[in-house]
Amino acid sequence: MEHLLGFDIGGTKTEVSLFALGGGDGDFKVSTKDGKSDLKVLASKRMPTSRQDGYETYLKNLLELIPAVTKEGSIEIDDLEGMGLGLPGSVHPETGKMLNGNTHMMIGKDVAGDIREALGFRSPIAVNNDASCFALAEALCGAGLKYEADHGLPISRQQSIGIILGTGCGGGLIYGGKILNGGKGGGGEIGHTTLVTDGHPCYCGRMGCAELYLAGPALEKNMPGKKATEIFELAEKKDPAALAVVNDYRQKLCDFLINLNNFYDPHYIVLGGGVSKQTVIYEGLEEELGKKMFVSGKTPNIYQHQLSDSAGVLGAAIMVL
Ligand SMILES: [Zn+2]
Known part of the structure; x- marks a missing residue:
């Protein structure tokens, strides 16, 4: 079974969830390139984004939330197959830095890079804007399945x-x-x-x-x-x-x-x-x-x-x- 960590970083709140892929008893169906599989939510935690406190404080709180989520799901961070981040703005496709958005303290920041460095994480980290993440989730797990049916x-x-x-x-x-x-x-x-x-x-x-x-x-x-x-x-x-x-x-x-x-x-x-x-x-x-x-x-x-x-x-x- 593969384990993935998802981040929904919004302007007001941040949610981090741990998913298990392909366990057969998932909460969501998902269409992958190898066919249909399923995803189960093993653990999920939220915190306020509190943009007024600045990026350094935000990152510090986020780095405390990540091990709390993996621990609740009984997974080591090194055992994750990958992480995916949805940011509240447009994202540079190569650097992963946020280019623009109404959460100003994150503009120009490389959230994925900062997580990678702080945790010494070596598996893939994908980054995109939150609306694209929503569209992808609906395409592979929600509305897309309905359209296919x-x-x-x-x-x-x-x-x-x-x-x-x-x-x-x-x-x-x-x-x-x-x-x-x-x-x-x-x-x-x-x-x-x-x-x-x-x-x-x-x-x-x-x-x-x-x-x-x-x-x-x-x-x-x-x-x-x-x-x-x-x-x-x-x-x-x-x-x-x-x-x-x-x-x-x-x-x-x-x-x-x-x-x-x-x-x-x-x-x-x-x-x-x-x-x-x-x-x-x-x-x-x-x-x-x-x-x-x-x-x-x-x-x-x-x-x-x-x-x-x-x-x-x-x-x-x-x-x-
Ligand atoms: Zn405008």
């Missing part, structure tokens, strides 16, 4: 997009069961493509980025004093102001998905993150896409996430495969 197309021939609609809006492109990274680490940053011309200014320096309209805080900005979940609840009760905010959101999400679809033509798009839990955003969405896409009649399936909140950490771990 529904349409008979194997995962090795599927193309998909995973989108996180959470505190930010990020995306990952998957091609044949692999993350499509781009050449220089800037791929998949779909949250920073223009959705509204001359729209709100974004921290990236542009105007009207998709993230400013599709992430949870966007809804909250349009109805001050209410959390995104409350706005959806009010809309369900036909509160006119909340309904207007939700309808505007749905319209913008539809436009965004049409842009992505016209560009990449995926078999399916899978949505994750807090806002993706609202079932109302899926109502009539595929039909609407079908009417407005450049090539009509080729609507992708729009899936709600099939895995729990552990998709990030799972995707990070299976990158090693």
Whole structure:
């Protein structure tokens, strides 16, 4: 049996999980290049990312968390086949350093390299951004299996997009069961493509980025004093102001998905993150896409996430495969 360690390093919390591959009694099915296998969670721990304390403190806490997780799973760190890290930003494909993201203290840092050096770890460490890890986990363990069951197309021939609609809006492109990274680490940053011309200014320096309209805080900005979940609840009760905010959101999400679809033509798009839990955003969405896409009649399936909140950490771990 192989053992893998996955890291989901987010802007607010960090989760580290130990997985066993191929034990036969796993928590998740996974499609690997050798066929279908399974993954079992042996141990999992979380800690706050607490970005205000700086990177050195963060790394010190992380280096204490790692042996705590492996110990709970009765594994020595040297027995791990590999580690996978999902970072809250874009990652340089060769150096593994974080290039940009809203967790500023991590920009320019080589988290994988620092772990390797501190622990003397010699097996592979894979690094990517958290949205790509989510997209990969869904492709190999969640939505991809559903698409294969529904349409008979194997995962090795599927193309998909995973989108996180959470505190930010990020995306990952998957091609044949692999993350499509781009050449220089800037791929998949779909949250920073223009959705509204001359729209709100974004921290990236542009105007009207998709993230400013599709992430949870966007809804909250349009109805001050209410959390995104409350706005959806009010809309369900036909509160006119909340309904207007939700309808505007749905319209913008539809436009965004049409842009992505016209560009990449995926078999399916899978949505994750807090806002993706609202079932109302899926109502009539595929039909609407079908009417407005450049090539009509080729609507992708729009899936709600099939895995729990552990998709990030799972995707990070299976990158090693
Ligand atoms: Zn932006």
